[in-house]
Amino acid sequence: MTKLLGIYGSPRKGGNSDILLDKIISGAKETGAEVKCIYVRDLRIGGCLECGGCDKTGICIIDDAMQDVYQLLQDADVIILTAPVFFYGLPSQTKALVDRAQAMWNKRILEKSGNALKTYDSGRGYIISIGATKGQNLFEGIELTAKYFYDALDMEYKGGLFFKKIEEKKAILKHEDAIKEAFTFGKRIAG
Ligand SMILES: Cc1cc2nc3c(=O)[nH]c(=O)nc-3n(C[C@H](O)[C@H](O)[C@H](O)COP(=O)(O)O)c2cc1C
Numbered sequence: 001m002t003k004l005l006g007i008y009g010s011p012r013k014g015g016n017s018d019i020l021l022d023k024i025i026s027g028a029k030e031t032g033a034e035v036k037c038i039y040v041r042d043l044r045i046g047g048c049l050e051c052g053g054c055d056k057t058g059i060c061i062i063d064d065a066m067q068d069v070y071q072l073l074q075d076a077d078v079i080i081l082t083a084p085v086f087f088y089g090l091p092s093q094t095k096a097l098v099d100r101a102q103a104m105w106n107k108r109i110l111e112k113s114g115n116a117l118k119t120y121d122s123g124r125g126y127i128i129s130i131g132a133t134k135g136q137n138l139f140e141g142i143e144l145t146a147k148y149f150y151d152a153l154d155m156e157y158k159g160g161l162f163f164k165k166i167e168e169k170k171a172i173l174k175h176e177d178a179i180k181e182a183f184t185f186g187k188r189i190a191g
Contacts, residue, residue: 002190003034005076009083009094011041014072016130017082018170020161020182021050024080024128027186036072040094045069048099058107062171066100073104073153077123078189081146085131098149105152125150126189127160128182132167161185 006025010017025035043065053061060066073079083090090098109117127146131138139162147157161181166172173179 002028002031002077003031003039003075004028004035004078004190005072006035006037007048007079007081007094007097008037008039008041008099009091012084012169013041013093015084015169016163017084019170019172020128020130020163020178021080021082023179023182024082024189026185027056027183027188028190030187031190033190035080036076038069038072040091040097043069043093043097045093045096045100047096047183048102049141051126054103054106056110058103058110060100060103064099066097069097069100070104073101074122078124079123079150079153080128080189081126083142083147084132085129085138085142088138090142090145095145098145101149101152104154108152108154118191120150120154122154122157123156124158124189125153125155126158128162129160130163130166130172132165134164138162138164158189 006021008018008021045066046062046064083094129139129142150157163178
């Protein structure tokens, strides 16, 4: 059974990315996947201090909500991160979670070397993102951040879903195709 972790990365409760991830999870549950969720806005996760505490151990020394998140990240076979575009990047609360994956990056390079670093043995990662405008490069920053987040987790980045011109809180609900696509996506990736 696939162990799926959904990371709700928007500070806006019940907003567009929440709605999409809810749908994806409904689809995934139809396949029998075991689903766990993280609501980043409800957690107190401080930014990486670049203290070097994890350099030789792969373990972060900051005692906050991230300590439980590390375990969830490690246990998952599939991770789906959802977030709106904020100034071409992730919302700062969610970026703090991503930056704290530096400890997992150190763990990875302590445990693996050479060619082994070219393979991903811990599963697959996806990103779902939404932005208000229609710029050609709207998701470039977020996608690169997601790719290297999953790299740190020893997971292969497998792409995702991206929706432009969505701004108001529940605007995505007017886009029936997007909602259907999210449900189908959940079914497909959890299988
Ligand atoms: C602080 C902030 C920064 C934003 N920056 C961008 C941006 O750079 N580009 C863009 O297209 N939309 C931007 N937006 C709009 C959101 O991405 C958009 O409203 C999105 O639908 C919100 O999704 P949510 O309901 O899941 O939070 C920004 C919104 C906020 C509040």
